[in-house]
Amino acid sequence: MSEYLSLDPNALSKRDRFAYLLAGVGPRPIAFASTVDKEGNVNLAPFSFFNAFSSTPPILIFSAAVSGRDGSQKHTYENVKEIAEVVVNIVNYPIVEQMSLASTAYAKGVNEFTKAGLTQIPSDIIRPPRVAESPVAFECKVNQVIELGTEGGAGNLIISEIVKIHIDKAYLDAENALDTERLDLVGRMGGNWYCRASGSALFEIQKPIKNLGIGIDKLPKHIRESTILNGNNLGRLGNIEVLPSPAEINKIREELGEIIDPKAENKSTSLHMLAKAYLENGDSHTAICILMMAE
Numbered sequence: 001m002s003e004y005l006s007l008d009p010n011a012l013s014k015r016d017r018f019a020y021l022l023a024g025v026g027p028r029p030i031a032f033a034s035t036v037d038k039e040g041n042v043n044l045a046p047f048s049f050f051n052a053f054s055s056t057p058p059i060l061i062f063s064a065a066v067s068g069r070d071g072s073q074k075h076t077y078e079n080v081k082e083i084a085e086v087v088v089n090i091v092n093y094p095i096v097e098q099m100s101l102a103s104t105a106y107a108k109g110v111n112e113f114t115k116a117g118l119t120q121i122p123s124d125i126i127r128p129p130r131v132a133e134s135p136v137a138f139e140c141k142v143n144q145v146i147e148l149g150t151e152g153g154a155g156n157l158i159i160s161e162i163v164k165i166h167i168d169k170a171y172l173d174a175e176n177a178l179d180t181e182r183l184d185l186v187g188r189m190g191g192n193w194y195c196r197a198s199g200s201a202l203f204e205i206q207k208p209i210k211n212l213g214i215g216i217d218k219l220p221k222h223i224r225e226s227t228i229l230n231g232n233n234l235g236r237l238g239n240i241e242v243l244p245s246p247a248e249i250n251k252i253r254e255e256l257g258e259i260i261d262p263k264a265e266n267k268s269t270s271l272h273m274l275a276k277a278y279l280e281n282g283d284s285h286t287a288i289c290i291l292m293m294a295e
Helices: 014-024 075-082 093-102 112-116 231-237 246-259 267-280 284-293
Strands: 031-036 042-047 050-055 058-063 085-090 136-147 156-167 186-188 194-196
Touching: 031 058, 031 075, 042 075, 042 093, 042 112, 058 136, 075 085, 075 136, 075 156, 085 156, 093 112, 231 267, 231 284, 246 284, 267 284
Parallel strands: none
Antiparallel strands: 031 042, 031 085, 050 058, 058 156, 085 136, 136 156, 186 194
């Protein structure tokens, strides 16, 4: 059984509470927000308290929190209160260092596009410019700003409705869908840490929306209590719609032939290990058939 450190968030210092939140809630996507003030001064800043919250209407929300260092408001917050528009530029690996540089606390009126060496190009509908190097950019009207407090660390939720989407064609596949592997997006973690959504970090899980899985509770006891299979293995097995028939099991037994040794000393363990390999290669049907042989 795991041991837990249980904490009262209100008893923690602001710094510790912030650190636990940032390290424990992640990876977080990054809203690289470009705004303008009423004089037309451009600001560009990243925020990782961010996500999409609705597709109809298309809504993005990010939080430009009160500074925990000096209690000041972010220039982004001040700008959207004056000009209720923002471009949410998406960050991928090729611009992650420039994005980080743009998070520097420059004085009001300093253009972070210039400081970070990024290209500012006009938006189609709203006044703030967008980042040319960003793979995806969302022009947004700010519908509402919700202030959650006044102390350092208090969030200001900027609720934004998308009015135009811009996608660099280099990141589209043949069907004009965004290609996850090409996007190479980054996510914010705790401290100085980020993560990169590419290569072996990417994996697929079949969504349980087209079928009604039987659930882990309906798997035979020897499978549920396996010392070889882990929670992810069982979760994948629970997504099958029906246990295999004797005919299906026999077919797999014949196909595998010598791989399955009926005289093995630890036959059950061997079968569970073999099934695990098939599961982790995405073949749930063969895996469940092998496991049924271990009864």
